[in-house]
Each structure stands twice: as C-alpha cells, then as structure tokens.
Amino acid sequence: MSRQANRGTESKKMSSELFTLTYGALVTQLCKDYENDEDVNKQLDKMGYNIGVRLIEDFLARSNVGRCHDFRETADVIAKVAFKMYLGITPSITNWSPAGDEFSLILENNPLVDFVELPDNHSSLIYSNLLCGVLRGALEMVQMAVEAKFVQDTLKGDSVTEIRMRFIRRIEDNLPAGEE
C-alpha cells in the first residue's frame, strides 16, 4: 500500500521534472541558435507570451475564479492559485508600491532552475524569462496590460528569485470597425 502512495508522488514530481528538463533543452537550443543573450531573452519572452495567451483559458476553465476587482486581487490569484496549479509553488507577494500598481513576487525556489547552473559566458541571460512572457500574455487576455521582469535571480547568486510586476493600464475592448 505504501509503495502505491510512493509511486503517486513520484509521478507528480516526474511530470514537473519533464517540464523542467524540456525547458532546459529549449533554452540550450536557443543559446545555440542565437548568438547573444539579449536575443534569447527576447525569444523566451515571445514564446512565453504565446503560451500565456492560451494558458489563461486553461486556467480560467480549471480554477473557476471570478473576475478580479483590482490589482491586489489579481496578485493574490496569480500567486496562490495559478503558480500553485502549474508549478506547484506559492510565491509570496511583497513590496507594494504606494499607488498599488506594482508588486513583487518572491519565489523561494524556482522549479524551472532545478538542475541548472549558468555558465560564465551567459551572465546576461534571463533563464526563466518565459515566465515573464506567460504573465504578460495571460493578463493581456483579461484586459490588463502589465510589465513583468526579473529583479533577482537565484541563478545569478541572489538568495531568492524576484519578479517585479507593474500594472500599465486596463485594455479597453475595441469595437470592430463600423459598429457603434
């Protein structure tokens, strides 16, 4: 009986390792294809954006979360529901700006970098930049234009990984041309 239980948690861990390893292979391939780190960062952000615009639908279908009334609620949902659902971690929310339009997500451990070390010649590579793109893409689909960027990264020697999220504006629905 206990062997069965072991298998269950093991397979959960394995599927998260599948994602981690696949992401690693992707970043490695991108580093080979593009000569400089800036291009890789841009490409990761773009890919993340494409994933985000689709992931939000999956998220809303699974989580049954209603519309968020303000940015604080959005932050809570991102950290406590979304990150938990997809990456199995719950980042903490800190450093709210006085206007309430910027906050930081602190990730104690980032599952994407589980087996990763950054070599010296890639010091400006933002390894987990896909996450920024995902956040940006997903929130754009719920009418929020945001900017997400890494300000601390355990791969670069910091103690935690910190993503700074900034609310830019609410995206109004554009009526198709010709309709009033």
Place this chain on the structure above:
Amino acid sequence: MADEALFLLLHNEMVSGVYKSAEQGEVENGRCITKLENMGFRVGQGLIERFTKDTARFKDELDIMKFICKDFWTTVFKKQIDNLRTNHQGIYVLQDNKFRLLTQMSSGKQYLEHASKYLAFTCGLIRGGLSNLGIKSIVTAEVSSMPACKFQVMIQKL
C-alpha cells in the same frame, strides 16, 4: 505538479519556434525535425535517469520496452501505450491510440502532413531514454489517422 497543459503548450511553442526561424524547403524541414528530436533526446536521457534511480535491474530488452510502454509513458503522458508489438529481432512498434500531443489537433486526417513535427520530440524522448538504459536505437513515428500514432523502435546491435 507542473500541469500537462503547461507541457503541451511549451511543446507546441517549441515546434512553432523552431519552424519560424527556419526557411522553407525539404532540407530545412529535416533540420528542424532533427533539432526537435535532439531536444527530446536530452530530455529523455535526463528523465530516465531520475526515474529508474530506485527500480530493479531490467531482465532483458523486452523488459525495458515494457517499462517504456507502461511506467515511462504513464509518467510523461498520463496513460500507457495501448499496444506493443515486436518481431523479437530488435524491432518494436508502440501504438498509442490517443496520443496526448495530438488529441487537440484533430481526430482524423486533417493536418496529417504536420503531425511529424509534433512527434519528433517524443521520438527523441524514447531514443534518449533507451540510450541511457544502454540501448542504441533509431526511433521513427508514423500517423495514419490522428490522434493514433505508432512509434517504431529499431534496436541497433553494436
């Protein structure tokens, strides 16, 4: 914990990313497939190492193939291979009637010509897994009607 949806989306993005940066033409198509297959190979190697850390030694080749069909496939794709056939001379055919990476694409003949792009990574995955278990192989895939597909594994005797 990383959801299946996340892996699926990442995989599709990888395929489209690899093809976007390539030009048209047969040669380029082959190169893209190779790139994807190599990525799958590295992942397969790593995955099988983590997965078989505590399992018992495999009795023979067939035992390894059964492991791939049952435990490995279940971990990666949440289901087992539906059918395993072999000629007992080094050729195995793994049939999956509802391949997870193709179910969202079509059920039938639509988009058949694009299916091979989405199978390359998985072929590499199998090849990488076998490689780290000491088996050198060539893995190809064929689809006649989505989402069912067949992976053919040819063991290379050294």
